[in-house]
Amino acid sequence: MSSSNGSGFDTHVPLRMPHSPGVNSPARGKTISTRKRRTGYLTRLINAGPSGYAESGYYSIPCLWLCPGRRIPLKIYRMDAKGKVKIMHECNRVYAPDEKAAQGPSEGRQWVFIDKRSASELLYYLNDNLDEILSSPYLSSSEKAEFFYYMAFRRIKNAFRMPARISVADMKQIIAIMIEQIFKDPEALGEVFSLMQQNVCRAPSHPMVTFGHSLNVGILATWFVMKVLGGLKRDTLEEVSLGYFFHNIGMMRIPGKVLNKEGSLSDGPWSCLRQHPQWGYEIMTKIRGMTPEMAHIVLEHHERPDGSGYPRSLSGTDIHFFVKVCAIMDTLDALISPRVYRQPMTLLDALKFMKERTPREYDPAIFSKLILVMLDADLI
Ligand SMILES: [Fe+2]
Structure with a gap:
């Protein structure tokens, strides 16, 4: 039986159709x-290469992913004035509104970092x-x-x-x-x-x-x-x-x-x-x-x-x-x-x-x- 039987064209059937x-x-x-x-930030996160995006060993995420009042199941890092990555939020703590406010009026466009090994926790958090x-x-x-x-x-x-x-x-x-x-x-x-x-x-x-x-x-x-x-x-x-x-x-x-x-x-x-x-x-x-x-x-x-x-x-x-x-x-x-x-x-x-x-x-x-x-x- 040929896969062209039935509906004439089946979307899943790998048939070379002479009439199409x-x-x-x-x-x-x-x-x-x-x-x-395009390489949007989420694409970069999901498809990130071995060297990380901004800092070796870390993924960068926009601050606007951090929801005040919600528990964040991973450590969040920021970069200090000397360009060093420092912890700013401990794992499993509720993210307080003042933490967000402390990042300034343009916090929505600022970036923080997570350990690459926490990518799956991040996805769970984003999903929730x-x-x-x-x-x-x-x-x-x-x-x-x-x-x-x-x-x-x-x-x-x-x-x-x-x-x-x-x-x-x-x-x-x-x-x-x-x-x-x-x-x-x-x-x-x-x-x-x-x-x-x-x-x-x-x-x-x-x-x-x-x-x-x-x-x-x-x-x-x-x-x-x-x-x-x-x-x-x-x-x-x-x-x-x-x-x-x-x-x-x-x-x-x-x-x-x-x-x-x-x-x-x-x-x-x-x-x-x-x-x-x-x-x-x-x-x-x-x-x-x-x-x-x-x-x-x-x-x-x-x-x-x-x-x-x-x-x-x-x-x-x-x-x-x-x-x-x-x-x-x-x-x-x-x-x-x-x-x-x-x-x-x-x-x-x-x-x-x-x-x-x-x-x-x-x-x-x-x-x-x-x-x-x-x-x-x-x-x-
Ligand atoms: Fe189907």
């Missing part, structure tokens, strides 16, 4: 993945204080976008690796932050789209690509649903959004050698791949607090309007609007992202590719609306 030349050849024009990768840090008036839209994107990536990665420990409340918190702090700030939203397009969080292979792709589909689909269904209740939007972020969680049961394989898949791996919606559904239904809406997005995101999808070969109106949105964003993000077996397409080429497969594989009304929304947001 753009997919497997170097992308024409400006590919979004080749845009210059995400809301507080992102609400700082000193944080620029660009910094806000980076902070949100990397911390959301981390939550997705941890959730996919340890589904038994998934906290719906934690995921809803990141969704609420996305809606309140990112979607309502056009500049921050533009920066997040830019980070998505630069593939900053993922190697082109599984599982990193699965984490990044799930995050991107979650952001894109939630943003689109919010734009077109303005009156949607917040609770419903958050639940649907959770389904989008977890749509591919079943992929974690598929061996990397299947997902990273070059060339066509044989019958065995192909049928294994097609099980991921069902496996994802099973994982979702075991998570406390998940609703049927969330689980159905996971189960049905490979169904297609013409009935060619899987696992249940649903068609037309039997596929829910929220699921159809997921299918479109799933394909779109997969096409514009690199894989070990192919180059990324440009956003415009990807949309043309999908247009040729509409209405067979994608809902025409939703696809048209997506074009309008993207034009309105100046994305195309």
